[in-house]
Amino acid sequence: MTIMKPVWIDIGKLDDIPVRGARVVKTAKGCVAVFRTADNEVYAIDDRCPHKGGPLSQGIVHGHSVTCPLHNWVIDLTTGMAQGADVGSVKTVPLKTEAGRLLLEANALWLARGE
Amino acid sequence: MKERLVVIGNGMAPGRALERLLESAPNAYDITIFNAEPRVNYDRIMLSPVLAGDKTFDQIVIHGDRWYVEHDITLYKGVAVIKIDRAAKTVTSAIGETVPYDKLIIATGSRPIIIPVPGANLPGVLTYRDLDDVDAMLLAAKSRGSAVIIGGGLLGLEAAAGLKEQGMDVTVVHLMPTLMERQLDTAAGHLLKKALEARGIRVLVKANTKAILGDKKVRAVQLEGGTELPADLVVMAVGIRPNSALASEAGLAVNRGIVVDETMRTSDRDIFALGECAEAHGVAYGLVAPLYEMANVVAAQLAGDALAKFVPPSTATKLKVTGINLYSAGDFADGKDREEIVLRDAARGNYRRLVLKDNKIIGAVMYGDTSDGPWFFDLLKRSVDIGEMRETLIFGQGYAGGIPLDPTAAVAALPDDAEVCGCNGVCKGKITSAITGLGLKSVDDVRAHTKASASCGSCTGLVEQLLKATLGDAYNPTAVQPICACSDLGHDDVRRLIVAKGLKSIPDLMQALEWKTSCGCAKCRPALNYYLLAIWPGEYEDDGQSRFINERIHANIQKDGTYSVVPRMWGGLTSARELRAIADVVEKFKIPTVKVTGGQRIDMLGVRKEDLPAVWADLNDAGMVSGAAYAKGLRTVKTCVGTDWCRFGTQDSTGLGVKIEKFMWGSWTPAKVKMAVSGCPRNCAEATCKDVGVICVDSGYDIHFAGAAGLDIKGTEVLGHVDSEDEVIEIIAALVQLYREQGRYLERIYKWAKRVGLDTIRQQVLEDRERRKALHDRFVYSQRFAQTDPWAERAGGKDAHEFAPLADLKMLEAAE
Numbered sequence: 044m045t046i047m048k049p050v051w052i053d054i055g056k057l058d059d060i061p062v063r064g065a066r067v068v069k070t071a072k073g074c075v076a077v078f079r080t081a082d083n084e085v086y087a088i089d090d091r092c093p094h095k096g097g098p099l100s101q102g103i104v105h106g107h108s109v110t111c112p113l114h115n116w117v118i119d120l121t122t123g124m125a126q127g128a129d130v131g132s133v134k135t136v137p138l139k140t141e142a143g144r145l146l147l148e149a150n151a152l153w154l155a156r157g158e
Numbered sequence: 159m160k161e162r163l164v165v166i167g168n169g170m171a172p173g174r175a176l177e178r179l180l181e182s183a184p185n186a187y188d189i190t191i192f193n194a195e196p197r198v199n200y201d202r203i204m205l206s207p208v209l210a211g212d213k214t215f216d217q218i219v220i221h222g223d224r225w226y227v228e229h230d231i232t233l234y235k236g237v238a239v240i241k242i243d244r245a246a247k248t249v250t251s252a253i254g255e256t257v258p259y260d261k262l263i264i265a266t267g268s269r270p271i272i273i274p275v276p277g278a279n280l281p282g283v284l285t286y287r288d289l290d291d292v293d294a295m296l297l298a299a300k301s302r303g304s305a306v307i308i309g310g311g312l313l314g315l316e317a318a319a320g321l322k323e324q325g326m327d328v329t330v331v332h333l334m335p336t337l338m339e340r341q342l343d344t345a346a347g348h349l350l351k352k353a354l355e356a357r358g359i360r361v362l363v364k365a366n367t368k369a370i371l372g373d374k375k376v377r378a379v380q381l382e383g384g385t386e387l388p389a390d391l392v393v394m395a396v397g398i399r400p401n402s403a404l405a406s407e408a409g410l411a412v413n414r415g416i417v418v419d420e421t422m423r424t425s426d427r428d429i430f431a432l433g434e435c436a437e438a439h440g441v442a443y444g445l446v447a448p449l450y451e452m453a454n455v456v457a458a459q460l461a462g463d464a465l466a467k468f469v470p471p472s473t474a475t476k477l478k479v480t481g482i483n484l485y486s487a488g489d490f491a492d493g494k495d496r497e498e499i500v501l502r503d504a505a506r507g508n509y510r511r512l513v514l515k516d517n518k519i520i521g522a523v524m525y526g527d528t529s530d531g532p533w534f535f536d537l538l539k540r541s542v543d544i545g546e547m548r549e550t551l552i553f554g555q556g557y558a559g560g561i562p563l564d565p566t567a568a569v570a571a572l573p574d575d576a577e578v579c580g581c582n583g584v585c586k587g588k589i590t591s592a593i594t595g596l597g598l599k600s601v602d603d604v605r606a607h608t609k610a611s612a613s614c615g616s617c618t619g620l621v622e623q624l625l626k627a628t629l630g631d632a633y634n635p636t637a638v639q640p641i642c643a644c645s646d647l648g649h650d651d652v653r654r655l656i657v658a659k660g661l662k663s664i665p666d667l668m669q670a671l672e673w674k675t676s677c678g679c680a681k682c683r684p685a686l687n688y689y690l691l692a693i694w695p696g697e698y699e700d701d702g703q704s705r706f707i708n709e710r711i712h713a714n715i716q717k718d719g720t721y722s723v724v725p726r727m728w729g730g731l732t733s734a735r736e737l738r739a740i741a742d743v744v745e746k747f748k749i750p751t752v753k754v755t756g757g758q759r760i761d762m763l764g765v766r767k768e769d770l771p772a773v774w775a776d777l778n779d780a781g782m783v784s785g786a787a788y789a790k791g792l793r794t795v796k797t798c799v800g801t802d803w804c805r806f807g808t809q810d811s812t813g814l815g816v817k818i819e820k821f822m823w824g825s826w827t828p829a830k831v832k833m834a835v836s837g838c839p840r841n842c843a844e845a846t847c848k849d850v851g852v853i854c855v856d857s858g859y860d861i862h863f864a865g866a867a868g869l870d871i872k873g874t875e876v877l878g879h880v881d882s883e884d885e886v887i888e889i890i891a892a893l894v895q896l897y898r899e900q901g902r903y904l905e906r907i908y909k910w911a912k913r914v915g916l917d918t919i920r921q922q923v924l925e926d927r928e929r930r931k932a933l934h935d936r937f938v939y940s941q942r943f944a945q946t947d948p949w950a951e952r953a954g955g956k957d958a959h960e961f962a963p964l965a966d967l968k969m970l971e972a973a974e
Contacts (some may be wrong), residue, residue, distance in 0.1 A: 054965035063703040066964035076635045077964055080678040098719040100275060101707040103680040110680030112715050117680070128606040149970065 048065065051139070051146040058143075065100040065109070070152050075136055076100035077145065080107055085136040086120040087147055093118075093131030155158050162189045163460065164249055164257055166239045166404070167265035168193035170202055171433035173220055175263065178457030180229055186461065189231045190257055192249070195288060196236030198222055202288070203446055206313075207322030209292050236549065242408035244426055261428055264405055264416060268398035268434035268444070273308065277370030283392045286317045295393065299324035302391030306330075306379045307537060308367050310337040312477060314395035315350075318359050319482075321391070329360040329387050331367060331379065333396075341475045341486040345502075346509055346525040353482050353507075371901070398436045400442050415442040420467040422456045430456050438468050447473045474535045476528075476577070483524075487529035488494075488538050489513065490521030501552045510552055517545045528961040529620060530554030532576040578624065579610035579617045586624065588949040593628045601625065634862040642681035644674050652691050662694055664701055676854060678704075685903035686792065690827055692898050695940035702957065708788035711946040711960050713770055722763040723749075724787035725777050729797045729815035729835075730758030739780030744775055756834065757794030759785055769962055774949035783823075783947040790904070791826045795819040796844065800837030800854065809854035811837035814883055818852075821887055822894065824944035825937070828901035828910070831894065846874045849907040850890055859886045863893060863919075864911040872908055875916050878924045892923040892933035899942075 060066050060079040068075040074090035076099050083098055086108065090100045098115030107120045117126040123133040137148035165172050168191050176189065204218040226233045234251065241250040242262070250256045270285035284294050295317070298305070302325045310332030322328045328808045330337075332383065336347035337354075352363050366382040370392055378386045381388045385924050400415035411417040411425040415437030422430050422438070432452040434444055443449055448470050458466030474487035490513045492498075500508040508526035512519055512534065518541050522534040533555040537544060544551055555571075574587030592608045604621050605611055625633045640646050647655070654673065661667040664686050668678060678686065690698040702710045711719035727736070740760055744752055750764040765773055774784075786793060788843055795818050800811030815835040820832075826878035834845035835852040845851025847867035851874050853860045857879040867875035877893065880886055896919065901910040911919055922929050952961075 045226075052967065052970070054967070056533075059959065060962055061703055061959065063472045066959060069963050069968050071968050074963075095717065098715075099717070101715060103683060103706065104703065105679045105683065106676050108679075113717065115680065135503065145964075147965075147967075149967075152967070152970075 048150075049137070050149040052149050054145050054147050057083065057140060057141050057145060060085070060146075063104045065102075065104060067098075068147065072152060074098070074100070075147070075152065076109075077138065077147075078104055078109060080104060080120070085138055085140060085145060087136040088118070088120060088123050089134045089136075091114055091133065093125060093133055094129065094144045099133070161186065161260040162258060163187035163189045163261045163263070164259035165189065165191045165263045165265060167191075167193065167263075167267055167433065167435075168199050168233070169265060169267050169433060170199065170220065170446065171453045172200035172263055172265040174450050174453035175265075175432060175456045175460075176229075176231070178454055179460050182457065183461040185552070189229070190259075191226075191231060191233045192233055192237050192239045192251055193233065194238040195290075197289065198226070198233070198235070199865045200289070205286075205289065205292050206316035206320055207523060208289070208970060209295060209317065210323045211320075215289060238339065242404060242428070242429075244408055247428070253552075258429075262430070263456060264424070264429060264431040264435060265433040266401040266404060266435045268400050268442075270394060271397045271399050272394060273367060273782060274398055275367055275369050277372060277376070278394075280370055280372045280376045281374065282372070282376030282390065283370060283394065286313050286393055286395045287398075289306070295321060295391065296324065298391040299326050301390055302326060304329070304388050305388050305391040305393065306389040307393045307395060307396070308379070309395035310334070310361065310363070311395060312338060312341065312475065314393070315354065315477060317353070317395055319357070322357060323444055326391070326741070328358075329362065329389075330354070331365045331381065331387070332361070332363045333366055335364050337361065337363065338477075338486075341523075342525075343490055343511060343523050344482065345500075345511070346484060346486070346523045349507060349509055349525045350477075350482065397436060398444055400437065402435055405431065405435070413437050413440075414765065418457075418468075418640075421459050421464075422452055422468055423459075430459070432456050435561075439470060441470070443470070443818065445473045445475065447471050472535070472539050474531065474577075476531075476955055483526060484834070485524040485528040485535075486522065487531070487535045488519070488521035490523050496520070499548075499552045512552060514544070517543050519544060529617075532572055532578070536573060569620060570627040578620050579608075584608050584610035589621065589624050590628050598625075599629070599633070604925050641685060642679055644678050644682050645671060647671060649685065652686070653693070656689055656693055662690065662698055664690070664704060678705075684709075688826060688828065688903050692940070696943045708841040709790070711767070711770065711957070712784050712786075712788060712952065713765070713787045716763060718764075720764045722761050722787070723765050723770070723773055723777075724759055724761045724785040725782035726756065726785040726819070727759040728819050729795055729812050731812065732760075736780055739742035739782065743776045746776070747773055749773075755787070755794075757787075758796050759787075759794065761787070768961055768963075771953045777908065778947070778950050778953055784949045786823065789826070790829050791824070792819070792822045792831050794832055795822075796832075796834035796848070798835075798837045798842040800835075804837055806840060807837035807854070808856050809837060809859065811835040811843065811852075811854050814852065814854070814859075814886065815843075817883065818890060820889060820967065822941075823892070825894065825898070825941060826944065827898055829904050829906045831897075831907065833890075837908050847871065848874065852886055852890075852894065858882070861886060861889055864908040864916070866906065866908045870908070875911065877920060888930065888934045889923055891937040892930045893919070895937035895940075896923055898937075 052092055054068050062079055063081050065076050065078045075087050078086045090098050092099055092111040092114045095113055097099040097111040099109050099111055099118060101112045102109040108117050110117050116129050118133055119126055123135040125131040136151045139146050173816040198219055199221040201218040201220050204213060207213040238252045239249045240252050248256045248258045270287050276481055283289055299321055305321045307314045307330045310330050318328050318330050321951055336344050337350050354361055367379060368382045369380045370376055371378045371380055376389055376392050378388050379392055380386050402412045402416045405416040406412040416424055418424055418431050418436050418438050422432055424431050433449050451471050452468055455466045455468045472488050477484050495515055497514045499512045511523045519534060519538040524531050569814055572586050574588045578584055578586050578589060589608055589610050596607055598604050601621055611618045639648055641649055641652055655671055659670055661670055667686060684706055687701050687704040691700060708714050710960035715721055747769045749762045753761045755761050764807040795815040797812045797815030801807040802812055830871055831849045833850045834843040834848045836843040836845045837854045845853055846863040851862040860879050861877040862874035863877050866872040897907055897910055
């Protein structure tokens with residue numbers, strides 16, 4: 044049995060991300076999109092739309108959701124779930140801010156969705 | 159201990175019986191199913207949409223694997239039963255297993271009839287029965303060869319339409335003089351034949367198949383009289399025969415099908431038969447309604463309701479061929495004691511015939527407008543005396559009783575099981591419960607959630623009336639369409655209020671206009687950003703985060719997340735220097751695809767986002783700027799070579815095109831704007847399908863507008879004729895400015911022109927000189943803030959965060 048402890052990695056500061064915008068973090072398992080909403084909440088989710096793999100980081104951010112640039116699926120940033128009539132979900136990655144720095148949980152990066 | 163129920167067959171009828179049984183007596187039986195087909199229960203009626211490519215197998219599954227697990231049912235897939243031992247009360251399967259039963263259901267279905275002609279067993283001769291047949295047909299259709307369908311009944315015609323849809327050359331051979339003669343009368347059969355022929359399907363009636371020819375494989379079908387029809391595929395759809403061999407070997411009474419009494423029991427009290435293999439009241443049924451009724455009776459009997467009896471219901475038939483509407487119900491043969499009412503509207507291809515007996519409808523055939531079908535069918539099923547409304551009966555429910563009835567009341571009166579959408583098999587109850595349960599508000603919502611009206615659309619009117627009946631005043635399709643779900647205001651109101659209230663930012667606007675969401679959505683924000691930009695040139699600061707990605711970073715996103723780059727080539731002109739720079743960029747950045755666009759320029763596809771600023775810097779160095787191929791703005795001005803080179807050219811069309819493009823580039827508009835200038839009426843620049851086009855003639859310039867060649871195709875309208883290039887430019891600027899001020903976001907020029915009227919536009923941008931000048935001047939003013947090359951800005955460092963990752967953790971895993 045292995046016991047997993049959270050590993051928090053500094054990926055930058057809040058102001059590096061435009062308000063209602065996103066930046067990407069490259070990882071060995073593809074990109075993670077880090078979003079900043081109008082009320083300065085931050086979320087990290089896989090940068091792949093469950094529909095056709097569109098880069099969600101390039102979408103329009105509204106409320107706590109993002110609209111995929113390829114076919115307009117709307118993904119809830121808090122849960123990773125597709126909204127409306129569409130069905131699908133994206134892996135979310137734990138992210139926290141401490142003293143204006145953004146910290147991403149590293150173990151979660153290597154887990155496939157649902158593990 | 160629970161009783162043991164064994165079911166032989168897993169089609170729609172036993173599936174329905176088990177569903178009902180599990181509802182009323184969930185724990186009464188241990189259930190085992192043997193299914194000779196290697197799959198779960200699916201909707202056989204929907205095989206035709208699968209063949210036509212409108213649906214996939216997954217979409218027609220009724221019970222997925224999960225259903226059997228959840229109900230603790232043992233399902234043998236692909237295992238047939240070969241013996242029933244009634245004395246021992248066991249069944250034996252093809253894999254040698256013997257399973258005991260207390261109650262047994264035989265639902266072995268039917269076999270397609272193979273007509274006994276020479277060659278009937280050649281490879282390439284198929285029947286139309288299950289998914290394997292559909293798969294085989296789809297495979298054969300890949301050849302795009304010829305198919306002959308023997309049998310012009312419901313199944314045969316659906317197969318014909320499906321194969322035609324798959325690209326085959328299709329002929330239907332039918333023995334009788336009328337297609338679908340069991341469901342249609344001669345007149346409706348004739349209309350159907352014409353409709354099929356209009357789709358390119360050949361129909362031969364009174365044609366008897368004599369032989370199927372071929373050596374190793376089918377080659378042709380030979381008819382009585384010698385005609386040979388070439389065929390790579392032959393589908394026999396001439397009827398079905400109940401599968402009763404197993405029952406007959408077990409010593410049960412068998413006639414055409416397995417004989418059952420009113421309780422659906424065979425000659426053995428513990429054995430039921432249902433579905434197409436059963437014969438009740440001397441009839442073996444093939445349509446779904448009576449089969450489902452049989453299923454209800456079997457379920458009720460098994461659950462202990464000894465009184466449940468099978469009474470064959472009236473049946474209605476619809477052909478599942480998208481775009482062909484016909485409806486038939488009951489009995490419509492002629493007879494002495496019968497009367498008929500007929501309505502024909504040849505021009506619209508409508509035909510209706512009602513057969514009456516003792517003032518009650520006993521049969522109905524409809525072709526074309528079938529919207530009243532469910533109503534007639536309901537009157538038929540309930541044996542309503544139609545004496546009172548006889549005079550207007552044929553016109554349908556809208557006129558029932560002589561007074562035009564509120565159509566909403568009419569649809570409200572339909573029973574919940576009335577089918578509304580024939581293509582997707584959606585009944586009224588499902589739609590109304592979705593409307594109330596999911597809070598649906600529009601036809602689009604209903605389409606998304608129930609699929610009703612999502613195929614051929616002929617039931618859209620019914621769906622609208624259901625919305626009206628269910629939502630009452632809350633449904634108002636004629637009301638102004640709100641800009642999106644974030645507001646109740648329409649586009650025009652938003653724009654008017656921006657000006658009236660002097661709103662100059664998106665947050666101000668959302669506050670003042672009481673937006674319902676915190677910061678809008680992907681639909682309204684780009685629209686608002688455009689309106690603010692167009693209304694307050696030089697004052698409003700463009701909000702990149704409210705722009706679609708393409709406009710935010712000035713390149714076109716591709717399906718894999720890379721981008722395409724299209725530099726401007728003024729009027730379609732380029733040079734050795736520009737081409738050399740493009741070639742160098744392509745090699746330097748390993749750009750995988752270079753393509754010439756329809757707008758006379760060059761597209762570099764597959765550029766990585768990080769490389770964009772450097773690519774642009776190199777293109778800028780050679781004098782090129784962004785082609786705005788991503789913009790709701792001026793795209794291209796396509797030209798021909800005009801008087802420069804062409805022996806027919808009447809004016810300098812290339813030069814004029816370049817002037818227009820240099821004047822108008824950078825402007826933002828409600829939707830994209832494509833232009834063209836042709837040097838003579840031969841119109842090599844294809845100016846008459848553009849948003850704005852100019853055709854040069856000897857005497858000057860004809861200005862055209864409001865063409866389209868995309869989703870819609872539409873020739874342009876003539877705006878007017880002028881004598882000089884200066885006038886051309888002033889008028890085009892005025893036209894585009896008027897469009898910028900009136901067009902709704904994403905509304906192309908041709909749609910805007912249709913909405914506001916061509917004459918209004920002509921009057922404002924051509925005839926009213928002062929108005930024209932004012933519009934032109936406002937366009938010129940706004941261009942002062944628009945003509946900055948966005949590529950040069952970004953190559954110079956603007957929005958650098960867009961093009962670099964926040965962090966790179968690629969090495970992280972390697973370290974672990």
